Amino acid sequence: MxxxxxxxxxxxxxxxxxxxxxxxxxxxxxxxxxxxxxxxxxxxxxxxxxxxxxxxxxxxxxxxxxxxxxxxQTAGKPFDEQRGIQVGDLVMLETEHGDSRQLFLGPDAAGLKIQADDQLITVITSRAPLGHSLLGKAEGDSVEIVVSGQRQVFEVTQAL
Structure with missing residues (x-):
């Protein structure tokens, strides 16, 4: 992508x-x-x-x-492995159950869903718990958040 x-x-x-x-x-x-x-x-x-x-x-x-x-005013910058995931990165996550999702960590417009190349990409921001947890992570890292008392664990499978 x-x-x-x-x-x-x-x-x-x-x-x-x-x-x-x-x-x-x-x-x-x-x-x-x-x-x-x-x-x-x-x-x-x-x-x-x-x-x-x-x-x-x-x-x-x-x-x-x-x-x-x-x-x-935003330009697509390549993923920087030294800094990890930052605003402007496209991230692929996988749940414990094998479900995958694609997120774009954007500067704004949280919740926007974009259909691109037969893939649904959801825009989130670093103000969201998941977006904040992703900052600085890299491929292979796990991210854990609690939503409505439910623990959710995601693995970063790709960052672009």
């Missing part, structure tokens, strides 16, 4: 998500400011609810814009 290609796919996906979020924010803003949503009495909260939605949509637009800006 070419990291530059993966970064390109992430930027494309964020641009698509931004377009959708901008349209949703505009629709929410129009609903919040429409004359039919002016409160007729103290119990009429439709306009207030629409304004909360518009504010949330505006925050989402800004979050995506920030993530897009970061990824547009």
């Amino acid at each position: 070419d990291k530059n290609h993966l970064l390109h796919l992430i930027v494309e996906r964020l641009q698509h998500d931004l377009d959708i979020a901008v349209r949703a924010a505009q629709t929410a803003y129009e609903a919040a400011t429409h004359e039919e949503n002016i409160a007729e009495n103290k119990y009429d909260t439709l306009g207030l609810e629409a304004s909360y939605l518009a504010a949330g949509q505006a925050r989402r637009v800004e979050e995506i814009r920030q993530a897009l800006s970061v990824y547009q």
Whole structure:
């Protein structure tokens, strides 16, 4: 997997998500400011609810814009064995049960899922417990996290 290609796919996906979020924010803003949503009495909260939605949509637009800006400035660097896994690395993990997953340790946009070369890659950040645990690890190392009281162990099978 070419990291530059993966970064390109992430930027494309964020641009698509931004377009959708901008349209949703505009629709929410129009609903919040429409004359039919002016409160007729103290119990009429439709306009207030629409304004909360518009504010949330505006925050989402800004979050995506920030993530897009970061990824547009990110270049795919080769894995550095001396430093171990760092932000910007593509990591393959295997569970104790033999299940594998591919993660991209990105600077932002946690939870984004990208389909690349018939493989599903999930973006995580170093702020997540698993992402933080991966920092500095190398192929063959094990990573252990506890999620909802359940211990999960992963082996790093590849880092790019």
